[in-house]
Structures are given as structure tokens and as C-alpha cells.
Amino acid sequence: MRIETRKLLDKSFSGAGWISVFLMVAALAIILLPIAWRGAGAFVFRATVEHRRMMLELFGVGDPAEVSAETAAAAEARRPIYDMLARFRAELSAMPVADRRRMAGRLAQLENALRDLLGPLPGDPIPVLPRQRYGQTRWDRALKKLETVLFRETWDYSDPTRMGRKVMVPRAEDFKGTSLEPFFADVKMRVADMLRPKLAFYWRFLTDESRDSHFFGGIWPEMLGTIYLTIGAAMFAVPMGIISAVYLTEYAGDDRLTGALRTFIGALAGVPSIVFGLFGLAFFINTMKVSQSKSVLAGSLTLALLILPTIIRASEEAIRAVPAAYKEAALSLGAGKGRTIITVVLPAAMPGILTGIIISMGRAAGETAPIIFTAAVSVGDPLSLLETLSQPTPALPWNVYNMCTEHQKLDELRHVQFGMVLVLVMVVLALNVAAIWLRARISRKLKG
Amino acid sequence: MERARMAVRVGWGALVGAVLLAAGLSRTAAAEDTKIVVDGSTTVGPIAKAFAEHFMQHNPGVKVTVAESGSGNGAKSLINGACDVADMSRFMKSEEFKAAVERGVFPVAHVVALDGLAVIVHPSNPVKELTKAQVADIYMGKITNWKDVGGPDAKIVVVSRDTNSGTYEAFEELVMKKRKMAEGIEYVGSNGAVRQRIQSTPGAIGYVGLGFADETVKALKIDGVEPNRDTVRSGRYPVARPLFMFTNGYPRPGSPVHSFVTLHLTKKGQEMVEGIGFVPVTDYK
Numbered sequence: 001m002r003i004e005t006r007k008l009l010d011k012s013f014s015g016a017g018w019i020s021v022f023l024m025v026a027a028l029a030i031i032l033l034p035i036a037w038r039g040a041g042a043f044v045f046r047a048t049v050e051h052r053r054m055m056l057e058l059f060g061v062g063d064p065a066e067v068s069a070e071t072a073a074a075a076e077a078r079r080p081i082y083d084m085l086a087r088f089r090a091e092l093s094a095m096p097v098a099d100r101r102r103m104a105g106r107l108a109q110l111e112n113a114l115r116d117l118l119g120p121l122p123g124d125p126i127p128v129l130p131r132q133r134y135g136q137t138r139w140d141r142a143l144k145k146l147e148t149v150l151f152r153e154t155w156d157y158s159d160p161t162r163m164g165r166k167v168m169v170p171r172a173e174d175f176k177g178t179s180l181e182p183f184f185a186d187v188k189m190r191v192a193d194m195l196r197p198k199l200a201f202y203w204r205f206l207t208d209e210s211r212d213s214h215f216f217g218g219i220w221p222e223m224l225g226t227i228y229l230t231i232g233a234a235m236f237a238v239p240m241g242i243i244s245a246v247y248l249t250e251y252a253g254d255d256r257l258t259g260a261l262r263t264f265i266g267a268l269a270g271v272p273s274i275v276f277g278l279f280g281l282a283f284f285i286n287t288m289k290v291s292q293s294k295s296v297l298a299g300s301l302t303l304a305l306l307i308l309p310t311i312i313r314a315s316e317e318a319i320r321a322v323p324a325a326y327k328e329a330a331l332s333l334g335a336g337k338g339r340t341i342i343t344v345v346l347p348a349a350m351p352g353i354l355t356g357i358i359i360s361m362g363r364a365a366g367e368t369a370p371i372i373f374t375a376a377v378s379v380g381d382p383l384s385l386l387e388t389l390s391q392p393t394p395a396l397p398w399n400v401y402n403m404c405t406e407h408q409k410l411d412e413l414r415h416v417q418f419g420m421v422l423v424l425v426m427v428v429l430a431l432n433v434a435a436i437w438l439r440a441r442i443s444r445k446l447k448g
Numbered sequence: 449m450e451r452a453r454m455a456v457r458v459g460w461g462a463l464v465g466a467v468l469l470a471a472g473l474s475r476t477a478a479a480e481d482t483k484i485v486v487d488g489s490t491t492v493g494p495i496a497k498a499f500a501e502h503f504m505q506h507n508p509g510v511k512v513t514v515a516e517s518g519s520g521n522g523a524k525s526l527i528n529g530a531c532d533v534a535d536m537s538r539f540m541k542s543e544e545f546k547a548a549v550e551r552g553v554f555p556v557a558h559v560v561a562l563d564g565l566a567v568i569v570h571p572s573n574p575v576k577e578l579t580k581a582q583v584a585d586i587y588m589g590k591i592t593n594w595k596d597v598g599g600p601d602a603k604i605v606v607v608s609r610d611t612n613s614g615t616y617e618a619f620e621e622l623v624m625k626k627r628k629m630a631e632g633i634e635y636v637g638s639n640g641a642v643r644q645r646i647q648s649t650p651g652a653i654g655y656v657g658l659g660f661a662d663e664t665v666k667a668l669k670i671d672g673v674e675p676n677r678d679t680v681r682s683g684r685y686p687v688a689r690p691l692f693m694f695t696n697g698y699p700r701p702g703s704p705v706h707s708f709v710t711l712h713l714t715k716k717g718q719e720m721v722e723g724i725g726f727v728p729v730t731d732y733k
Contacts, residue, residue, distance in 0.1 A: 128716045129498060129723040153663075157574035162600045163650045164572040213497045286528060293485040293530045294515070372517075377487075379497045380513035381504060391483055392513050405638045406516055408494050408660060408724070 039422025047200035051137035077193035225393030232300025241311030269309035296388035299375020307360035314356020351442035362431035488522020488535030519614030537614030566661035577669035589630025607654035659725030
């Protein structure tokens with residue numbers, strides 16, 4: 001081969017390498033940046049007076065005097081709007097019957113849109129569902145709802161050969177010639193006064209419980225559930241994993257049985273996670289009855305099985321990497337094998353083992369399939385330590401999925417979903433960074 | 449060597465002991481009236497979730513958890529004793545009853561709300577109504593184009609719930625009359641997923657519980673009747689059904705489970721049912 005060709009091949013190879021690294025980083029950025037951006041929207045957003053009122057009433061957060069003053073100011077700004085509605089209702093009763101029926105229908109639609117935006121109208125009974133008790137708490141959502149107050153969405157089906165086209169009809173046209181005609185310009189003008197948006201940093205998103213299935217509040221039960229499950233999984237998997245690794249490296253002979261054991265552990269690592277989930281349901285809950293229903297305990301045990309092979313592998317590698325001289329020195333000083341392992345080998349291998357543990361905890365935190373049948377529910381209060389033995393819990397990965405497929409009003413709660421995704425990604429990322437940091441520290445230390 | 453073996457043995461022993469202890473503790477914890485585990489239908493889910501929140505507000509000592517894994521799984525959970533309340537959007541089947549009774553579980557049905565199965569299409573679809581027979585024909589694959597039912601020339605994308613779903617079974621019984629659905633239908637796992645599929649697909653048709661038919665999709669009239677509160681309760685809407693919560697036996701009056709499954713009889717409970725978009729069993733106004 002000519003030297004030029006070789007150089008060219010060489011260059012194109014490293015070029016391909018760079019391109020793939022670049023593509024990977026770009027893909028990561030494309031995935032992570034929107035998550036970070038939209039997830040941040042759960043924490044930092046422009047909050048309306050409704051948000052502050054809700055926080056005070058449902059969570060007891062905020063200065064009551066300040067909030068009631070602000071609520072009064074907002075009510076003052078809303079009064080002209082409500083007065084116009086009341087005047088129109090009076091006008092309605094004087095209309096000819098046909099007009100009245102048509103207008104009453106439109107008015108009902110308008111009132112519902114207004115309830116969505118501002119909360120219950122004057123004279124409405126206080127709704128039982130918190131979601132109906134307040135207007136829009138976020139300014140970005142409020143602006144969307146404002147559109148539905150100002151415009152009515154209809155579809156133009158005039159061309160029978162194709163699907164209809166969306167048409168936005170200004171409601172002002174619907175009420176042309178009535179006293180309500182100037183209402184819409186007025187609402188638009190006053191909306192900021194009626195809702196008083198202010199920038200809010202809602203850090204309590206992490207520590208508040210959710211109210212009315214995630215309409216309000218934060219994700220504390222999910223966070224806590226994920227923490228319990230992750231730590232629980234590590235509690236079961238770590239001792240078993242390390243003991244198995246010690247056995248495999250220090251005690252087991254190089255016979256067929258050990259080979260078979262290693263193969264099984266390898267196979268265990270390759271089993272799809274949903275299989276662990278079903279196994280957990282069948283074995284821990286239905287057969288062993290570790291708990292009557294789904295529970296954090298059953299979920300932790302299932303996750304422990306899932307991460308066990310990773311921990312065994314990592315620990316084995318770490319133990320093997322301990323220089324033989326350490327062991328020989330200990331043995332030559334008269335220590336027994338057990339003592340050598342406990343006082344010399346394991347401490348020397350511990351950093352590597354820890355790295356493996358942390359990485360597998362990251363895996364356990366992010367897994368959805370194993371906990372579907374063994375631990376996860378869509379709604380629940382945060383659990384106390386004792387309750388984890390018998391009760392199921394919400395958990396971040398499952399609730400992200402559950403909200404996406406199941407929630408009735410997902411479109412209004414995207415910020416919560418992205419907030420959950422962001423927190424989950426951050427937790428997993430933090431665990432992985434911790435592992436990388438640990439590894440770097442160790443290798444520095446080993447180099448001396 | 450011997451000592452290390454011992455250490456290993458002690459380690460395993462401690463672990464097994466911990467698991468057994470945990471299992472024992474959970475038994476005693478479960479015996480108290482401090483938790484209600486609800487599992488089952490995704491259609492009843494929103495009602496159960498609202499009830500759970502309301503219930504916990506008024507009974508701080510009781511934890512209610514709600515999972516939404518489908519009516520079939522709810523029934524299985526109840527039969528296995530893994531839940532206290534099984535949400536179901538269909539009645540229990542005879543096999544399920546049999547399995548339950550064999551295990552000493554005696555399911556009692558509580559109807560918490562009425563529901564109409566809304567047949568939904570993309571709002572751009574000009575078709576306003578279908579007959580029950582037409583819907584069945586669409587799901588059997590006899591009608592595959594919207595132009596055959598008065599719409600534009602577009603292929604019908606048929607979306608159904610999975611077979612574990614109570615909504616599926618109700619649809620099968622009320623519309624399909626046990627006739628087989630066509631091959632190539634999309635089966636999706638929840639009401640929300642059906643709605644999402646319809647929202648994003650102009651030619652699609654699907655069916656969801658009334659509470660899930662919001663303004664982003666268009667609910668068709670069936671046999672000329674629009675699905676809403678009045679038509680469902682009066683029985684005029686042809687594809688309506690009750691929504692159930694099943695318990696093992698009738699719960700002891702005064703127990704948390706009893707007050708949970710009777711919440712729908714209170715004014716607040718009915719308001720919640722209606723606020724979520726379903727139809728209260730009786731007229732409370």
C-alpha cells in the first residue's frame with residue numbers, strides 16, 4: 001500500500017471518529033437542552049396572583065396579608081369585566097327567544113373559558129376539585145387560555161373532499177351589537193392587572209406534595225419514592241454483590257461450576273428489565289408475599305436483582321486489580337485468608353467497588369419496567385420509613401410515563417412532566433458524575 | 449479461611465433474616481386500617497385519584513395509593529389480595545368471579561359513576577355522526593375510508609384499547625357484539641394514549657371514556673345522540689356503561705375502605721365525578 005493511501009485512510013478514520021463524537025454530543029445536546037430548558041420552567045416561571053393564593057391556601061406558604069391585598073387588587077381589576085357579564089345577562093332576558101337561546105349557548109361557552117382563565121365567577125359555589133378553584137397559576141398558560149376567551153375554535157368543512165380547516169372566530173363577532181362587544185378588548189387590556197404576573201422561583205417543586213393529581217404542588221412523593229427504591233435496591237444488592245464477588249475471586253476454584261456461575265451472572269445482566277418486573281411480581285409479591293400489595297420493599301428487591309450482576313462484575317474487577325503483593329504481604333505477616341480479605345483486599349478494592357455501586361444506583365433510579373408491577377402507583381402520599389415495607393409509592397420514572405400516557409389534562413401540565421424528567425435526569429447524571437469523580441480520584445491516588 | 453466462611457455465612461443469614469423480618473413487619477402493618485390500595489381501570493383512575501386526595505385531606509391517618517394498570521389487572525390484584533379496591537370499567541367476568549371465590553375473595557360491586565364511551569375523531573374530520581353499525585363495520589374492517597360514511601377521501605386509522613382494558617370489553621360488548629375486530633388495528637394502552645393518537649392523526653378514530661373526550665378531539669354522535677351527562681344518564685346514548693369499584697365483601701361500615709367506596713354517594717363525591725367529566729349515578733342537584 002502506498003504511503004499516501006495509508007495516510008489518507010488514517011486521516012479519514014480519525015475524521016470519522018471526530019464526526020461520530022460530534023454527532024453524539026449534538027444528539028445529547030438536542031435531547032438534553034430542551035429537557036433542561038422546559039424542565040426549568042417548572043421551577044422558574046411568571047406566577048399569577050392565583051398561584052400565590054393557591055400556595056397560601058393549599059400549602060400555607062406566603063404572607064397572608066400581602067396575598068389578600070393582592071387578591072383584592074386583582075378582584076378590583078376583574079370587577080368591570082364581571083359587571084359587563086352581569087349587564088349582558090340582564091340584556092339577554094329581554095331578547096327574542098331565538099336570539100336568546102343562541103346567545104345563551106355562546107355565553108355559557110364564554111363563561112367556561114373565563115372560569116378557566118380566572119377561576120370561579122362571582123356567585124359560583126366553591127368547587128370541590130382544587131383545579132377548578134383557581135384560575136391559571138402560570139402566566140404562560142394564562143396567555144393560552146386568554147386566546148380561548150378571545151377566540152372560538154371552529155372547523156371549516158366547506159370542502160367535502162378533504163379534511164376541515166381550523167378557523168379562529170373572534171368571540172367579539174359572536175356578540176356583535178350587544179353590550180358584550182367591547183368586553184373582549186377590555187379583557188385583553190386588563191388581563192395583566194387581573195392576574196398580576198410576577199417572576200417566581202418555585203424551589204418547593206422538589207419538596208411539595210402534589211395536589212389534585214399534579215395540577216398544583218410539586219413532586220416530593222415521587223422524589224422520595226425514587227430515593228427509597230434506589231437506596232433499598234443498593235441495601236440488598238451491595239452486600240450480596242460484594243460477597244459473591246469475593247467468593248468468585250478468592251474462594252471459587254477454576255472449575256466448571258464457577259464457569260457456569262459466571263455465565264449465569266452474565267446472562268442475568270442481559271435479561272430485559274420488564275422480565276425482572278414480572279418476576280418480582282410473581283416471586284416477591286405473589287409467592288413470597290413480602291408484602292400484601294405492591295410495595296417499596298418488593299420494588300427494591302426486584303431492582304436489587306437487576307443491579308446485582310453489575311455490582312458483582314465491578315467488585316470482581318476491583319478485587320482482581322488489587323496487587324498480589326498486598327495479599328502476599330498480609331499472608332506473610334501471619335494473617336489468615338479471611339482477615340486478609342477483610343483488612344487488606346476489600347479496602348484496596350473499595351474505590352472500584354464504590355464506583356460500580358454508584359453507577360448501578362443510577363441505573364436503579366432510572367428504571368421503570370421493574371417497578372411497574374412491584375412498587376409504583378400514580379398517586380400516593382410520601383411514605384415514612386416503616387410504611388415502605390408494606391406500601392407502594394409514586395416514583396419519578398414511572399410517573400413521567402404515567403402522566404404522559406394517562407393524565408386527563410396532560411396538555412395543561414407539560415411543565416410538571418418536564419420538571420420531573422429534568423429532576424430524574426439530574427439525579428442519574430449526578431450519580432454518574434459522582435462515579436466518574438471517584439474513579440478519577442482513585443486513579444490519581446494509585447499513581448501516587 | 450474458616451473464619452471467612454463463617455463471615456460469609458453470617459452475612460447471608462443476616463440478609464435472609466432481614467427479608468423475613470421485613471415480611472413479618474409488613475404483615476402487621478397491613479392488618480391495620482391505615483392504608484387503602486387502589487388498582488385497576490385507567491378510566492376510573494381520575495375519579496379514584498380525586499377521591500384519594502379528598503379522602504386523605506379528611507382522614508390524615510390513612511394513606512391511599514392509586515395505580516392505573518387496567519381493569520383486568522385490577523381484578524387480578526383483588527383476587528390475589530394485592531389491593532383493597534379494584535377500579536373496573538366493566539363488570540367482573542365469570543372466570544374472575546370463579547377464581548376469586550376459590551381464593552375466598554367475594555367481590556362486591558360499587559357503581560361510582562356512569563360513563564359514555566365517546567367515539568372520537570380528529571376535529572378536522574367533517575363527519576359528525578355514525579350509527580353503531582357503522583362504527584362496528586369500521587372496527588371490523590368493512591369500512592376503511594371516510595368517504596363511505598360521508599367524509600372526505602381519507603383512509604381510516606382505527607385505534608382501539610388493548611384487550612386488558614375494561615373500556616375495550618365494554619366496546620366489544622356494546623358495539624362489536626363479540627364480533628372480531630379487523631387485523632391491523634392499533635391497540636394502545638390507555639385512554640390518554642388513544643386521545644393523543646387521535647389528536648395527532650386527522651384520519652383516526654378511537655373510543656375513550658367520556659371524561660377523556662375534551663375539546664382537542666371531536667366526539668361523534670352515535671345513532672344521532674351526542675354523548676353528554678344527560679344522554680348518558682337517561683340511557684339514550686347507546687354506548688354507555690357504569691364504572692365500578694370492587695371490594696372483597698362489603699367493607700365494614702366505619703372502616704376507611706367503606707368511606708372510600710361510598711364517597712361517590714356524597715354531594716362532594718358527585719361534584720368531583722362531574723368535575724372530572726363523568727356522570728354521577730344520581731341527580732344530586
